[in-house]
Amino acid sequence: MYKYDQYDQTIVDARVEEFREQVGRRLSGELSEDQFKPLRLMNGLYLQLHAYMLRVAIPYGTLDSRQMRMLAHIARKYDRDYGHFTTRQNLQYNWIKLEDAPDILADLASVEMHAIQTSGNCIRNISSDQFAGAAADEVEDPRPWAELLRQWSTFHPEFSYLPRKFKIAVIASDQDRAAMRLHDIGLQVVRNNKGETGFKFYVGGGMGRTPIVAPLISEFVPATDLLSYTEACLRVYNRYGRRDNIYKARIKILLHEIGADEYRRQVEEEFAHVKTLGLDPPASEFERIAAHFAPPAWESGLPDTVDRSNVDFAQWVDQNVTAHKAPGYAVVTISLKPIDGIPGDASSAQIDLMADLAETYSFDELRVTHAQNIVLPNVRKADLLTMWQKLVDAKLADANIDLVTDIIACPGLDYCSLANARSIPVAQKIAARFADPARQRDIGELKLKISGCINACGHHHAGHIGILGVDRKGTENYQLLLGGSGAEDASLGKIAGPGFDEDGIVDAVERTIEKYRDLRQEGERFLDTYRRVGMDPFKEAIYG
Amino acid sequence: MVNALRFRDDSAHEEPAVTFETFLGQTNATAVRLEPGDDARELIPHLDRLALIEVSFPKFRDGRGYSAARILRESGYTGELRASGDILVDQILYLRRCGFDSFIADAELDEAAVDRALGRYGDVYQKAADGRSPVWALRHG
C-alpha cells in the first residue's frame, strides 16, 4: 500500500489548517453560505436533509487496518456510530457538526487520509478494481497508476473549476469490476505487442440524466505520456465543455455534441503541445510509487483446497470467495447487504472487526467495492473457515455477493437533499422478498441497482435490473429498467414501462425474475436471457 | 482590504484593454481583454506586442480563464496577465499557479489572507505555469 512521505503529509496537513480557517470564517459570520459552499464541497462537506454529511476519500478503495479503525473511531466520536460505504469507494458520515469537521480532517490526516476533492467540479477520487493486486486476470496492479493520478489531480490549479465533476477509474483486466466505461475517463492498463505498458483511454462515459457508455478515444497511450494525455483530455473539456446548463456540463455531453472523432482530434492537437511541457514524472517516480504496491510476502506450499463439510460455509465460499493469483490464497468479499440492513452501512463495531480480520488474515489490507461491500484481498484458504465464523458472529456473513439481494442503493430521500424518492426501503423490501438463500442461488447472478433520483448514484442504468425513484405529484414513484451492465459488456438499461408505488415495484421485480426463470436456457444469467429475448416477454409479464 | 493586487516589478500598463474582437481587427493595441468564451490561442501570433492581457471571470465558478492563462504562458507570453472580476481569496493560489500576476477583484480582498493562502502549500504535486518544481522532481532531485 502507498505510504505518505513528508511531502504528502505536509500537503494534507496544510489542507486541514486551511479548512479550519475557512470553517472559522463561516462560523464567525464572515462568510455567507453561498461563499462557503464551494469551499466546504472541495472538502467533501455537504449539507443533507438532517445534518452535514462528510465524504471521506478512500483512494482507489484501498486502506489498511489502522485507517479502517480510524473510520470507526470517527463514527463513534463525531457521528452516530456508523458509516456508509458508497458506490465511489468512499465513506460517508451522515451526522457531522460543522465545528467538528476540521478535527475530523485532522484525525484522518493522522492516518494518511483526507476528504480532498470528494465533491465540487474537480477531479474526484480515482477509483479502481477492488481485486487489484490479487486478481488472477490482471496485466499488473493498476493502483500505482491511480496513485500517480491522485497526486497529479490533487489541487490541480487548472482543473479545480471544471464545468462539472470529473471521475476517473483505472483497471488492468479485461474483466471490468469498476464500471470503468461509465466514468468521465476510464483507463485500462494494457501491454502492446512490444510488451510496453500503456493505457486504453475511454472518455465521456457516465450515468446521471444522460447515460452514455464511454467511446474509445485512444487504443494505446504509452505509460510515459499518461499525465500529459490526461491533461490534454481535461484541457479540451475545461475550455469547451458546456457551462450554460448544469445538466449538460459533463464531458459526455461535449463528446456527444462534437463527436468522438472531433474530440480525439482536439485532444491529439492539445497533447502535441502539452507533451513538450515536461508534465510527466520520470520513471523513477512511478517505480517509487509501485514499490509501495509490491505483492505481500505470500507463503508458498500452502494447501489450495477448502474443507467444505460445513454447508453454510461452503455456500459462502461459493458466493463470496474469488480466485487469487497466488496458490493457497483467496479473495474474500464481505457483504454489507444483510437482508434487513441498509446497503453499504456498517457500524463502528463492524468496521473495527473488519479491520481486525484484515490485520490477522489479509496482510493488513482492505478494499471498498463500488457495489458497497468490503474485500479482504489476501486470505489464506486455510484461514477461511475460522474467519467466516467470526463474520457469522458479527452478522457479516451473508452469502449473497452478486445475487439479487446484493443490492446497490444510494441513500435516497431518507438522507439526501437531491433525492426524489427513498431507495433504502425499496432495497429492504426486495431483499426480504428474496430472503431465501436457495431462491437467490437459483436465480443466480443478478445485479439490482436503485437510485433515488436521476443523478444515478445508485447506478440504476447499469443494473441488470435497475430502479429509479421519481417524484410523481408529491408521491414516490419507481421506474423499472432492464438490461443494464457496468461490467466489460457495459450496456444501459431500458425503461420497461409506467412506474409503480413502493409495493408495486417489488411485485414487478418478482414478476420479472419469475419470467426469467421460465425463459432461461442452460447457464444463462438474467442478463443473458434478457439480451436474447428482449424486453417484450418481460413487459408482458410485468404489465400484461 | 484592496481590490487590486500586482505581483510584478515593472510599472503598470496605462493603455486600456480593448475587447478581443477589436484587438484582432486592429494592429496597434497593446492590451486586450478576454472573455471566458474567447480563444486565447488566437492571440499567440500577437504576443510580442502585448503588454497586458486581462482575463475576465464574470463568475468564479467559470474556470475557462485558468486554461487561457496557461496557454498564454506556455506560448511564451511574459507580459502582465491579469485576472479580473469575481476573484476570491480561495482562488488566488490556483490563479497564480496558472500564470496570473495581477488581479482586480470585484469584492475587496484581505491582503493578509491572500498572503496566507499563497504561502500555505510549500510544495505542489504538478507542474503548472509558475515554474515551481513538483514534488516528483524534488523526490528525485
Add this chain to the structure above:
Amino acid sequence: MKIVTGNDLETGAVTWWSGDGWSLHIADAVDVGAHGEAIAATEEATRRVNAPYVIEADATSQGPRPAHIKDRIRAVGPTVRLDLNIKPADPTAGSWVI
C-alpha cells in the same frame, strides 16, 4: 398554513421557525402567513441558519404536517433508522411520514 424551515449553521440540524427563534421540533413551528419570505431573508442575513425556505403544511391536531414527503422526513429523521429519529422509537413516526 405556511411554515419556515432551514438547517442550523453549527450542527446542520433541521430547524423550524417558532415565531421568535428556531426549534428542533416541528410542533413548535408557527404559521407565518405571508411573512415567510421576509423571515427567511432576515434570518439568512444573520448567518446562523442555512438556506431557510417556506413550505406548505397542514395544521393537524398534532401540529403542522408538511405537504411534501421530503420535509416530513426532515421533520422526523431517516425512515429506515427510527432509533436516530428526533423522537427515537416513536411508533407513529412512520405513518406520519407516509
